[in-house]
Amino acid sequence: MPDTAPPPPDFASARNRRQRARAAGMDPNYWYAVGRSSDLRRGQVLATRFWGQDIAVFRGDDGRVRAVEDRCAHRHIKLSKGEVVGCKLVCPYHGWEHDGDGNVKIPHELFGRPEPKLRIQSLPVKERYGLIFIFPGDRALATVRDVPTIPELEGDDPWPHAIVQFDCEGHFSMLLENVSDFTHGFLHRKYQPFYGQDLLRVESYDDRVEVEYATKVAAGRLQNAFVRRLPTDRNRMLACYDYPYHWSNTDDRIKHFLFTLPRDERSNRHIFIFYLRPDGMKLPGVPGRLPRPVLRAMMAFARRFTLEPLLGQDVWVLGHEQVGWDRHHDKPAPELSPVVKAFQDLTIRKWQAYLDTKARSEAAAMRPRGRPAAGPCAEAPS
Numbered sequence: 001m002p003d004t005a006p007p008p009p010d011f012a013s014a015r016n017r018r019q020r021a022r023a024a025g026m027d028p029n030y031w032y033a034v035g036r037s038s039d040l041r042r043g044q045v046l047a048t049r050f051w052g053q054d055i056a057v058f059r060g061d062d063g064r065v066r067a068v069e070d071r072c073a074h075r076h077i078k079l080s081k082g083e084v085v086g087c088k089l090v091c092p093y094h095g096w097e098h099d100g101d102g103n104v105k106i107p108h109e110l111f112g113r114p115e116p117k118l119r120i121q122s123l124p125v126k127e128r129y130g131l132i133f134i135f136p137g138d139r140a141l142a143t144v145r146d147v148p149t150i151p152e153l154e155g156d157d158p159w160p161h162a163i164v165q166f167d168c169e170g171h172f173s174m175l176l177e178n179v180s181d182f183t184h185g186f187l188h189r190k191y192q193p194f195y196g197q198d199l200l201r202v203e204s205y206d207d208r209v210e211v212e213y214a215t216k217v218a219a220g221r222l223q224n225a226f227v228r229r230l231p232t233d234r235n236r237m238l239a240c241y242d243y244p245y246h247w248s249n250t251d252d253r254i255k256h257f258l259f260t261l262p263r264d265e266r267s268n269r270h271i272f273i274f275y276l277r278p279d280g281m282k283l284p285g286v287p288g289r290l291p292r293p294v295l296r297a298m299m300a301f302a303r304r305f306t307l308e309p310l311l312g313q314d315v316w317v318l319g320h321e322q323v324g325w326d327r328h329h330d331k332p333a334p335e336l337s338p339v340v341k342a343f344q345d346l347t348i349r350k351w352q353a354y355l356d357t358k359a360r361s362e363a364a365a366m367r368p369r370g371r372p373a374a375g376p377c378a379e380a381p382s
């Protein structure tokens with residue numbers, strides 16, 4: 001029997017929870033991290049995607065980051081193949097210049113015609129916490145919703161932190177399930193990022209799933225040697241799918257934030273920020289709080305030798321989960337964890353709500369002006 005199946009169903013024709021979660025997108029009306037600020041210098045361009053939409057993000061000579069659709073207004077060549085000149089993104093073919101608002105300037109002969117007013121879509125951009133965020137949805141909402149606040153990374157004494165970024169060949173829901181479900185500790189048995197996995201509670205609210213575990217994090221031999229434990233530590237982790245973000249807090253000392261970028265149906269970029277209380281790290285034989293440069297160096301070490309290899313295991317396995325899904329999406333996949341189910345439900349609920357809102361606003365836009373919507377209470381024309 002061949003081990004292939006027809007392509008997985010789309011969201012509308014999905015027959016069960018897992019199929020719906022794997023076909024869902026993410027609501028574009030939020031801020032999404034696309035990369036590290038330090039990876040985009042002046043004059044550089046970054047090609048990125050949000051749910052199949054190609055986007056070019058570039059930093060002008062003035063240091064400001066801009067984002068436009070990745071399509072030249074002339075013949076639709078990818079602008080990310082071009083170059084940044086001053087504060088504009090220039091197409092490599094005829095040199096048409098696109099500014100951060102999407103306005104186009106044609107630099108060559110116009111054959112006696114007035115220069116046409118052309119425009120491509122631009123997207124709101126913000127930089128915070130060392131990351132670049134774009135708002136791919138309705139730009140009117142970009143001022144209503146903000147990048148989530150991480151107070152520990154602000155102010156004069158921010159917590160030492162490490163950013164870990166991966167491109168992953170798997171639907172974003174696989175990643176969110178991975179970070180929520182500690183039963184996959186087997187995969188990480190070499191690094192032991194957590195010890196114990198007792199699920200104390202899982203509760204769903206409107207846009208949020210809260211999960212509490214009794215677990216000791218950073219339990220591996222290497223990590224444990226550098227994390228300062230206190231007698232008051234309870235080894236309690238609160239983990240939250242705070243749509244569309246994910247974060248955790250262990251004993252108010254070890255925390256993370258996860259930003260997921262759904263590039264398309266089969267791939268995502270995800271960016272973790274791990275941060276520890278400044279007094280939460282130790283060096284054997286060194287008493288008291290460590291100086292900030294030492295903390296920074298220790299976080300860089302942890303990123304290189306623990307976090308990246310550990311999370312690389314997840315990226316590897318999610319690529320294989322995607323292959324398995326593409327081939328066997330019609331076969332049963334017994335799900336034991338209530339956390340995974342709750343995460344899938346939130347993903348599905350939010351995507352359905354987005355689709356419903358979109359359909360309503362498209363229908364409203366189609367209606368002739370001045371005529372009310374037909375409905376059960378609409379008056380019959382006289």
Ligand code: FES
Nearest residue numbers: 072074075091094
């Ligand atoms: S195709 Fe881009 S300038 Fe002509």
Ligand SMILES: [Fe+2]
Nearest residue numbers: 178184188314
């Ligand atoms: Fe993992």
